[in-house]
Amino acid sequence: MAILLRIFRNVGRYPAMALGVLFLAIGSTLLVLVPPLMTKRFLDVIIKDLRGDLIWQTAGLAVGAIALRQVMVMGRTVLNTAFEQRVVHDLRQELFDKIQRMPLRFFDKRTSGDIMSRVGSDVPAMEKVIIQGIDQGLSGIIQIAVILAFMLYQHVGLTLVTLAPMPLVALITWLYSKFGAPRYTRVAEASADLNASLHDSLAGIRQIKAYTVEPEKLLEFSEKSDEVRAAQMHVVRANAVTWPTVSLVAESGIVIMLAMGSYWLITDGSVTIGVIGAFLFAWGYLFEPISRLSQLGKTFTSGLVSGKRVYEVLDDVEESNLSEGKTPDELIGNVEFDQVHFGYEKDEPIVRGVNLSVKKGQTVAFVGPTGSGKSTLLNLLTGFYHPEQGRILIDGVPVRELSKKWLRQRMGFVTQESFLFNTTLRQNLLLAKQGATDEEIWAALEAANAADFVREMPEGLDTVTGERGAKLSGGQRQRISIARALLKNPPILLLDEATSAVDNETERLIQEALGRLRDDRTSFVIAHRLSTVQDADLICVLVAGEIVEQGTHEELLAQNGVYAGLQG
Ligand SMILES: Nc1ncnc2c1ncn2[C@@H]1O[C@H](COP(=O)(O)OP(=O)(O)OP(=O)(O)O)[C@@H](O)[C@H]1O
Numbered sequence: 001m002a003i004l005l006r007i008f009r010n011v012g013r014y015p016a017m018a019l020g021v022l023f024l025a026i027g028s029t030l031l032v033l034v035p036p037l038m039t040k041r042f043l044d045v046i047i048k049d050l051r052g053d054l055i056w057q058t059a060g061l062a063v064g065a066i067a068l069r070q071v072m073v074m075g076r077t078v079l080n081t082a083f084e085q086r087v088v089h090d091l092r093q094e095l096f097d098k099i100q101r102m103p104l105r106f107f108d109k110r111t112s113g114d115i116m117s118r119v120g121s122d123v124p125a126m127e128k129v130i131i132q133g134i135d136q137g138l139s140g141i142i143q144i145a146v147i148l149a150f151m152l153y154q155h156v157g158l159t160l161v162t163l164a165p166m167p168l169v170a171l172i173t174w175l176y177s178k179f180g181a182p183r184y185t186r187v188a189e190a191s192a193d194l195n196a197s198l199h200d201s202l203a204g205i206r207q208i209k210a211y212t213v214e215p216e217k218l219l220e221f222s223e224k225s226d227e228v229r230a231a232q233m234h235v236v237r238a239n240a241v242t243w244p245t246v247s248l249v250a251e252s253g254i255v256i257m258l259a260m261g262s263y264w265l266i267t268d269g270s271v272t273i274g275v276i277g278a279f280l281f282a283w284g285y286l287f288e289p290i291s292r293l294s295q296l297g298k299t300f301t302s303g304l305v306s307g308k309r310v311y312e313v314l315d316d317v318e319e320s321n322l323s324e325g326k327t328p329d330e331l332i333g334n335v336e337f338d339q340v341h342f343g344y345e346k347d348e349p350i351v352r353g354v355n356l357s358v359k360k361g362q363t364v365a366f367v368g369p370t371g372s373g374k375s376t377l378l379n380l381l382t383g384f385y386h387p388e389q390g391r392i393l394i395d396g397v398p399v400r401e402l403s404k405k406w407l408r409q410r411m412g413f414v415t416q417e418s419f420l421f422n423t424t425l426r427q428n429l430l431l432a433k434q435g436a437t438d439e440e441i442w443a444a445l446e447a448a449n450a451a452d453f454v455r456e457m458p459e460g461l462d463t464v465t466g467e468r469g470a471k472l473s474g475g476q477r478q479r480i481s482i483a484r485a486l487l488k489n490p491p492i493l494l495l496d497e498a499t500s501a502v503d504n505e506t507e508r509l510i511q512e513a514l515g516r517l518r519d520d521r522t523s524f525v526i527a528h529r530l531s532t533v534q535d536a537d538l539i540c541v542l543v544a545g546e547i548v549e550q551g552t553h554e555e556l557l558a559q560n561g562v563y564a565g566l567q568g
Pocket of ligand 1: 108344345350369370371372373374375376377
């Protein structure tokens with residue numbers, strides 16, 4: 001119920017449109033009284049009293065009213081769709097904005113397919129509750145009330161016998177909404193799973209082909225697709241049994257009405273033939289919204305399941321201090337790790353008691369076996385995750401207290417995976433600095449040793465990079481990523497395996513350039529190729545989340561410990 005109220009609160013976004021839909025719904029609904037009234041007039045007045053003078057006047061009025069009703073229905077359809085699309089657009093946008101504000105932990109726990117389903121299918125399904133609720137639901141209720149009043153006015157007894165099967169209809173509908181929700185949840189989850197599988201296979205299409213696992217992947221996809229089919233069938237079976245039963249029960253009312261109407265007409269004359277005719281017509285207008293309302297139960301049940309999935313995300317806790325938090329005048333670049341402990345999962349420590357003090361302008365290298373927690377330290381520095389114990393201080397202020405926006409605008413981060421968006425090179429580079437001039441862009445490309453190959457491309461900076469940058473080589477992507485980080489000219493530079501995909505000569509050139517650029521900024525570098533980090537001011541050797549050795553290249557070699565061992 002709380003979800004339903006919340007969904008309906010969205011109506012408040014466009015009150016004029018909602019009122020317009022309501023007005024047209026009420027207007028067109030009131031006009032449904034015309035056909036039964038006209039029938040009664042024809043049967044009880046015009047035919048019975050042979051009033052030929054009233055034929056054309058009555059027929060004209062009826063046609064006019066019917067035409068007006070259809071015009072109102074047309075307006076209602078257009079306005080309703082416009083209203084629906086606006087609300088869906090707003091909510092989709094709100095959800096996307098929220099998703100972007102979620103901490104990385106949120107994405108660790110969910111598949112992309114699941115998130116895509118929530119934005120793509122759940123938002124529209126949930127909005128149907130509002131739109132159909134107002135348009136179909138409200139107009140249905142009004143129509144039932146109007147027709148009922150008309151019927152009661154004509155003949156109370158006949159109305160009551162006509163309505164006799166209605167409690168049974170209400171019971172069936174109630175049972176359906178009570179037991180239908182889990183069926184719709186199953187459909188939503190199966191669809192999300194199918195989306196996730198498709199997304200995963202598309203992202204890994206090269207691996208699928210290289211390992212010729214197409215049949216296995218097809219089987220996997222087919223199983224998930226089959227689950228969607230089975231879940232849909234589960235819903236359809238319930239629908240197939242419920243709605244015809246509702247119709248059967250409700251329609252039996254018309255037979256009862258004819259029988260009792262004839263009985264009263266013959267026995268006491270309290271019912272006229274005109275009343276029976278009007279009831280026959282009115283019955284159609286009564287049953288139509290009842291069946292619409294019971295069908296609406298289907299939309300509501302599925303919409304509420306979707307609403308729950310959407311609100312689950314909208315209510316989740318956002319990344320803290322995204323825009324709020326401290327924004328010192330300047331980022332100088334002194335960094336301190338103070339007894340930092342962290343794990344992605346509870347009771348699975350990844351970083352254990354890291355202490356480290358870095359001065360502005362220093363270059364610190366993290367080396368160590370794979371999985372030892374090197375990238376995790378950079379993730380903590382950017383505030384993607386927060387330490388469970390201890391603190392990380394930047395210029396003496398805990399990262400937790402800083403505005404993340406402020407901090408990240410002052411950090412250049414070249415991640416292990418050089419991700420490029422499917423747009424032009426220029427747009428990819430401008431992510432780092434909106435409004436950068438071509439001169440600045442080319443300078444960054446030169447520094448990253450990327451200028452030459454970009455210049456050789458026929459479209460230059462306007463080359464579209466393909467999905468995830470697929471049209472560039474791994475080394476080219478890395479160099480564009482480095483250029484992107486440098487374009488920011490950040491006081492803190494984080495390079496996670498930034499040159500792993502380039503040849504030795506290119507790496508040397510990039511290192512030289514980075515060396516020059518590193519002078520006035522604090523840099524954290526992760527590299528497996530130890531030659532990359534020899535010149536660092538401080539090399540930290542990590543083993544299982546602990547810094548086991550630290551010092552310069554020479555000092556560590558002299559220690560003849562883990563670092564010296566890593567030299568091979
Ligand atoms: N998002 C995550 N959720 C759960 N566990 C994670 C996550 N990211 C990393 N891990 C785990 O944390 C550990 C440390 O990972 P991390 O990426 O920091 O290692 P690394 O030293 O940088 O390794 P490599 O040299 O291979 O890049 C690994 O065991 C990894 O499985």
